[in-house]
């Protein structure tokens with residue numbers, strides 16, 4: 036039996052993250068000092084994009100929510116209609132999101148590898164080098180029939196043309212970090228198929244219940260392992276580390292003797308493993324870290 040990397044969060048972990056307890060084990064100064072002058076691998080999650088207006092549905096105060104699983108998506112046309120109707124509205128908002136100070140600081144810091152769990156494409160937009168989008172990008176679409184990948188902008192235009200007035204009728208919905216929205220009434224939404232083979236189109240992202248492609252995971256493990264000899268550190272920023280797809284890199288770092296700093300608002304599953312855990316916003320912390328690294332290089 037294979038266990039998928041991404042399983043939906045349990046109610047208990049969501050509740051713990053929402054409890055608002057300060058779980059810090061160090062100060063900003065200590066965390067910055069630890070990371071200022073060494074090679075870094077950085078893992079980012081939804082908390083990095085909240086300052087871009089994309090809500091973090093696992094962060095403190097967020098409503099509990101269960102995203103569609105891969106198994107549900109492939110179960111048939113009704114699930115796909117439900118997915119695409121909601122995602123169509125979500126994409127209309129998400130594509131207008133702009134990178135924030137945290138994204139820009141990380142692009143300047145230019146870690147040995149930036150691993151992001153976010154599918155919003157905002158790290159890409161600021162030209163971050165050496166980037167792995169662990170869960171893919173919501174801007175890409177894959178055909179489950181012929182595996183051809185296409186751009187979301189083209190599909191968005193096809194969806195809009197096939198469903199006139201749909202977006203206008205649902206202008207008030209809330210967008211989630213995976214590009215989904217809270218909407219129940221999706222009957223009648225028309226979902227076009229692949230233009231090459233007529234197959235089922237899926238956003239090219241790793242759904243809950245799906246595994247991250249092995250080559251992608253190996254590239255990340257290798258970068259984390261190289262930190263051991265280089266005296267480097269792993270920084271996890273804005274991720275609750277609820278799913279194994281991110282937590283495993285923290286575990287690998289610890290096994291290799293690599294220091295781990297976790298910056299997040301709310302408890303994370305990695306807290307017991309962290310060298311320093313900081314309750315802080317990503318934009319402020321990363322901006323401070325970027326300045327400290329510039330100073331360290333200049334001295």
Ligand SMILES: [Zn+2]
Pocket residue numbers: 178179180181182183229230231232233234
């Ligand atoms: Zn196809």
